[in-house]
Amino acid sequence: MIAGRYRLERELGRGAMGAVWLATDEVLGRSVALKQLIALDGVSDAAVEREAQLAARLVHPNVVAVFDLVRDDDKPWLVMEYVEGKTLAHMVRDDGPLPIEDAARLIGQIASALRSAHAAGIVHRDVKPANIVVGRADRAKLTDFGIARGVDSQTTQTGQVTGSPAYLAPEIATGGRATPASDMWSLGATLFQALTGEPPYGIGDNALATLYRVVHEDPPRTPLAGRLAPLLEHTMAYDPAERWSAADVVDFLAGRLAAEKLEPVALRTQALAAVAAPAPAAPSGQAQSTSTPARRRWWPIALVAAVALVLVVGGALWANRGEEPSAKPKPVASGSPLSETTDKATEDAADEKSEEASEEPSPSETASESPSERPSASETAGPTAEGIDAFIRSYLATAPANPDGAFSSMLTPAFQASSGGIEGYRDWWGSVASTSVVSVSPSVDPLKVTYTYRYTMKDGRQEGSTVTLGLVYADGKYLINSEG
16 A cells, blocks of 8 residues: 555556556545656655656646645655556567557657647656557557656766667767757657658667667668658658657647748758769668767758769768668568558558659649659659668568568569579568568669668577578569579
């Protein structure tokens, strides 16, 4: 019994900041969630209480409500609303990546919650799938404001890193102060996991290695983002000043984002087409990014020539990524919707690229115009590093989910014959449960690609490999033609 009123029933979850319990409020006869607040090094219980009181003032339909702050055995406990449901982390683990529309709906609700929190001067500091509970009617609620801080709070020691490494913004990973912009990076990282099934910097037990990758590697991108690619790009921008606010995310998902916010995307796409041939090593993840790590950027970036230079530098760093600590892939659960959503996500990504490649894109025009009504960028510009990267990622997602489809539609007849035919191909890819891309190094001249990936077999074994493939390109389509 806590504070003579709340009877603990069972543990709901546990993290670095303590355990959360299901409890019964013996006075009101209702279920609640209780969390003991643990003071960080150098932070008093009184300071923790002040921050909890700040979080308790936040009332929003997409935020788990704080009912009470009590003390038991001279320790503070936070009494919160109990939401019967499933965390986003468990949803992705059990059912696989979310379809784009489902991810957009849930992320939009959390962005709305963060908009209210930031307006109230509150920074969450630990936005991640495990802290998003999806209850009845698919309503998402952001929980665990137990380590939230006021924007102007001085309670955290300089250099102290608080939060989950895989979702921390680069400036937080180096000991900087948490801000609304750092929450937005974490929201983008959460979206990445919802769409791909794994955290943006992979799955690993080494927190320091993860933090190193967050600080030194460029923000990850995925072709599975489809129409949500701008959202991922503008929340996971290396420079905090270039990130979208929570209000921007809400407006983007509602189709209300001002045209000037999206204009840099169109300029960047045009620049990519102009420099694709001279800079074949530029990966799609960097070619699609409007923000560049501060260590490599010049301010202001106002000219297309400057964008081209950043792409070249980004390509050189991409080629060396295989030496960084790599991530173990997360197995896709049986019954995963991955095979059902991969083709749709790839089509959405192609639609997004076609829309961005138009000379004067407008929200209303690009939303209604389909790729069949005009040629895509790949059909008019020829092979590009961006297209090669997207093709390989699509191939590695398709092959284990649909070996027959990948064999017939993504290999040339010559390579089909040299690889041992459909039976040998099916035997190999049919034994693979899931894949995880570590790095991709595309080349336009000669047309080939080298990539490093990890794969999880259906028997649970996890291995990795680096592969070089020769490609051919015709009628806007890439095919694998040779190996080595």
